[in-house]
Amino acid sequence: MKKLILLLAGICMTFQATAQKKNFTYKFYGFVRGDLFYNTRANMAPVDGNFYLYPLDKKPDADGKDLNAGPNGSFYTFTSRLGVDVTGPNIGTARSSAKIEVDFGGFSSSTTMLRIRQAYVALDWEKSQVLIGQTWHPLFGSVCPDILNLSTGAPFQPFNREPQIRYQYKAGKVKLTASALWQLQYLSSGPNGMSEEYIKNSCVPEFYVGADYASADGWLAGGGVHLISLKPRTSSLWNEKTYKVNERMTTLSYEAHVKYTGRNFAFAAKSLMASCLDHTALIGGYGISSINPDNGEQEYTPFRHSTSWVNFTYGTKWKGHFFAGYTKNLGTTDALASATKYGMGLDIDQVFSTNIAFSYNLPHWQIGVEYMPTTAWYGDTDRASGKVVNTHSVTNHRILGLVMYYF
Template structure:
């Protein structure tokens, strides 16, 4: 009798665990990635040079020699990735799922510590779904370049993952998206440098609304993005501290399309971007006026026109071509000073990059080689328009070798 009682206790103890897990599925995925690269000069390239963006301006020494005209290169594997997809029991009529994804390519000086890439739960009712957690920014979207560089087309293609609440509705080939987003790892610029305080103190998340249409190999869509920051809550003015109420609000617009044929794809995206430097695009804002009584500032966003196109062909052997172009369109209001600006690449008038690559693809394997020339036209900001004048060009040539094993 005692043995039977022990068996019953064990069954009762284990049953809740079994009942909880029997309707779950788990799928691990990821890859081991090695990047070998070489550049002919210094560049804006976070993640120890892996996340290539654009060449840095000339930096003359005492003899006029350019300190940035120095080759560099290395080999890294810390962008290797591990993730898990989970599906769980339904909640009413909603299918539930979750994702947790990580790698070592973080936002600190260490490349030996894990960081969160994606972490979210999703409720799917078929026609509509709600996602809560961190995943790709909607400006990254369903259309992105197919290239070998880790930057995936940045600074022409928005690249960002943020905590968000996202609602999507699907009907007859249409997908409507509305998202509210906060910042965590990819941060806006401001008086204190890059910080999440600007949107945290704003109490207004980023907003995005957009629509996509899919039919017979075509994917077409457009969207609108709003960001509203509070650069400062206090001002140091004439040896006194004042509480101030400052805000910088900007709208961005994007359109994209992709056509997928039997053995090829053609994709493109165009943006009129404002203050999207936290998505790895050129952009930011400047001070347009200062209150002489307490130092309170008003701001004006920079506008950047950005476009990229991408063509790929083949499956096993896959050549690809990518071209990206960005133009600084200036500010809507005059700047108080050309130096009182916050953002990335605001002294670049134009940026042009191309990627030519060839990859060999097998099940679980990708081996590729890529060549990327980039030209940036640097100058000084005109205080009246915010545009860049008196430009000169600098060029970088980047060669990348890639080996990836998927699982």
């Protein structure tokens, strides 16, 4: 850790020494963040429990006692962040810029480690922009919840940063977006677990097209369409023989969003018809719809999920936050030919969560507390429809304390 601190200090001193270069400007930013949390049961919560999603199903022991019913909690600061924005020089009529942003949320076997959050270059003209590099997925977009939890509304709000080529065009109050994206840190599921190989072997990136309308009185509204095309396997082991296969799973998702920002009050909402968006921290995935009896080649069918959330905030110095999210499994397009499924939360019929938080905000400071009950209904998958039946519910109560210092 001492070596890392010395490295970051050296980088900062280097930038300061060169920041006076003609036509360049540098702006450092970041925060120190501490999260203290408590849960009443075990949860699906990556990043060592800090990125909270939903409660895990009951797991009975030999006496029928639920192994997942025990409480847990901890305190972490590894989501503290450091970034630098660079502008200039101009290239023709285009303004050039770049961003590098890191935190300590990458994990080794025993400790946290530095990871890239965002790293991109951009060219801006009067009405258009081209961005190349890693930044927020367009499904995360310009409308996201204002809450304290690190998951920022997941698994109801998409959460993902990916390498991409993005083009945006502004025509008056309308902004159009088109993106081609590749996976790196947030990965789709498949036969070999979570891996980038499915989209790498596909040779087809994710695509997104969308539009936003921003009014002068604080309203923002828009929507978009997302395409993903995966190759789950390139070979099949069938009847003790290996065959080369040509498999592909392609599907579309749709989203709509709205936001209002007033002087002391803000409202935001988003709704998705989501399909195979488990790599964006949403519940989803796909199953097997048919198997070729000659060589074991498989066809796939996506699970469809309806996902929506609303968020209200009031106040500035003292701020109240309210969030509610709901996800429903709508089943698969085709019947399932196998019990094998790839994705996250596919044995869940529905999830409902609320979030009540209060924060105290000063220049460079935020201190807050949050209460978040979440209920998930687990059950059995009906292979004819892909829906979850014979459900039972489990509930987790999460309490979070947050301290942040911005710079």
